Amino acid sequence: MRIGYAGFQHESNSFAHVPASLDKWKEAGILYGDAIRAEYETSQATIAGYYQRLRDEPEVELVPLVFARLTPSGQMTHEATEFLFREILESISTNGPWDAIFLPLHGAAVSDLYRDADGELVRQVRNLVGPDVIIATSLDMHANVSEKIVKYSDVVTAYQTNPHIDPDKQAFMAADMVLRTYRGEIRPSMFMAAPPLSVNILSQGTSDEPMASILRLAETARAIPGILYVGVVEGYPYSDVEEMGMTFIAITDDNPDLAKAVANEVASLSWQLREELQGGAVAIDVALKEASEATAFPIVLFDVGDNIGAGTPGDSTFILHAARKLGISQITQALCDPEIVVLCQELGVGSHISASVGGKADSMHGEPFDIEAKVIALVDGRYEEPKASHGGFRFYDDGNSALVKTEDGFTLLLTTLPAMSSSLEQFRSVGIDPVLQKIMVVKGVHSPRPAYEPIAAKMIWLATPGASSADLSTFVYKHRRIPMYPFEEETVWAPSETNEERLT
Structure with missing residues (x-):
């Protein structure tokens, strides 16, 4: 069996x-090729799951072809989309024949060429390899x-965890279903329910209620005879697309009615909990005052509006400005500013810099944050996370x-690239122990x-x-479904009965 x-x-x-x-x-x-395997086989990312399931199957040849991953940002350009599609499709075409294809995607890729970039790639791959x-x-x-x-x-x-651990x-389960399908043991039948429901990013933690209850129902449904898989997909509210919102996937062994019933049951619970799936954050000044008056540390402040894992630039300065105005310091955080990193490199460790950092993207x-500071350390921004982390990634690169x-x-840890706060090694690599800090600012929500x-x-x-x-009301959407909760509270x-409910 050949799988690419x-x-x-x-x-x-x-x-x-x-x-x-x-x-x-x-x-x-x-x-x-093999560079993909070297990067991901020993991680906890999607690709690692394919190897975990199939490495001991002697009849299976698992072939790495092309893979690219980019930190979230704005939409993909036409040029980038064309290039990636061409590389992927040509690699599949020239290295076949195939019994199966695995597509490790994200599902929230939007491009100038295709608003549903992931779906369009799946469609083109299907057209290329055929129905079998x-x-x-x-x-x-x-x-x-x-x-x-x-x-x-x-x-x-x-993924069924957020943070994504x-x-x-999940990839292991996908590979297992593919192998069993190839052997003739199962015939997957899939149904997706898609209520017009957007979940606030603050309510997407899977260990928190009400999302935890929704996940428990999905887990219970997986025990039903004939059910192969049940997935809750939270959606991504910052992609302005028609498909934006929660979805619920059920896969059965050749039982479409059961797949439909299970997907709709989990979707119905989410709809009942729609008001609880919206959330709110704490005002900056209120949070800073609470942190400054704390007696146990570190206090971790989450910069929700500059969530690098959601595509932001990583150079927001609102918290820094507010802290200075309130007379609060002893704050440790990363901040993306490649220009000032270069300046620090030119001046060297131990030198004094007078600069404006952040607020430039x-x-x-x-606005940029003025500092008089001493350069303490210069590093290449590469570090390794040995433990389970968001996304399952092992190797990180923040740039110089x-x-x-x-x-x-x-x-301040000034970085060349937007640096997700997913690993304590980010600060340990420059000699800072996060445990000993008073106030840590991290740019993210769940990661x-x-x-x-x-x-x-x-926290x-x-x-x-x-x-x-x-606050999703601050964004102007042009492509989302209307009506949709919570934007239109009267949405019903x-x-x-079909997988095309969003298209009718």
Whole structure:
């Protein structure tokens, strides 16, 4: 049995100003062949799950083809989309024949060429390989799952944890279903329910209510005889597409009625809980005052509006400005500013810098923050996370980075690339122990939790402005469904009998 895998992963924020250009994809690294296996086989990412299931199956040849992953940002450019599609499709075409294809995607990729970039790739792969090749598509839990993805795949799975600590487990299940399908043991039948429901990013933690109750129902349904898979997909509210919103996938062994019933049952519970699935954050000043008065540390402040995992630039300064105005320092955080990193490199460790940092990528994330500071360390920004982390990734690269300490008490890790706060090794690599800090600012909502929750005395989510603001009313949507909850509170929904409910 020959299985090839190829794909790209990008979460596209329609409201972010920095596009996912081809240059950025190439800078991040487009991997081919064995380089993919070397990067991901020992991780906990999606691709690792394929190997975990199939490495001991002697009749299976698992062939790495092309894979690219880019930190979330604005929408993909026409040029980048064309290039990635061409590389993926040509690799599948020239290295066949295939019994199955694995597509490790995200599900929230939006491009200037295709608004449903993931679905369009699945469609083109299906047209290329024909109806008899098994296609398994692996998605992020923040996918906006389209009809194309479901229609042209035999199996669709998605992460079921947020923070995402199970990508390999979900891919393992996908690979298992593909193998059993090939052997004639099962015949997957899939149904997707898609109520017009957007979930606030603050309510998407899967260990928190009400999402935890929804996941428990899905887990209970997996025990029903004939059920192969049940997936809850939270959706990604910052992609302005028709498919934006929650979806619920059920896969059965040749029982379409059961798949429909189970998907609709889980969707119905979510609809009943729709008001509870909206959330709110704490005002910046209120959170800072609480942190400054704390007696146990570290206090971890989540910069919701500059959630790098949702496509923001990572250079928001709203919290820094507010802290200085309130006379609060002893704050440690990362901040993307490649220009000042270069300056620090030129001056060297131990030198003094007078500069304005952050607030430069666009007009949404604050004004530059003036500092008088000492350069403490210079590093290449590469580090390795040995434990389970958001997305299951092992190797990180923030680009060249500089640690500076300001005269008024701020500790800033300046990075060349937007640096997700997913690993404590980010700061340990420059000699900073997060456990010993008073106030840590992390740029994210859920992705920092696996790293920071075990050490935090308290975590507070801040209502910061930005391209990932928790207040969705600040964004102007052009393509989402209307009506849709919570935008139109009077929205009604009833379970659909078909997979095309969004298109009717």
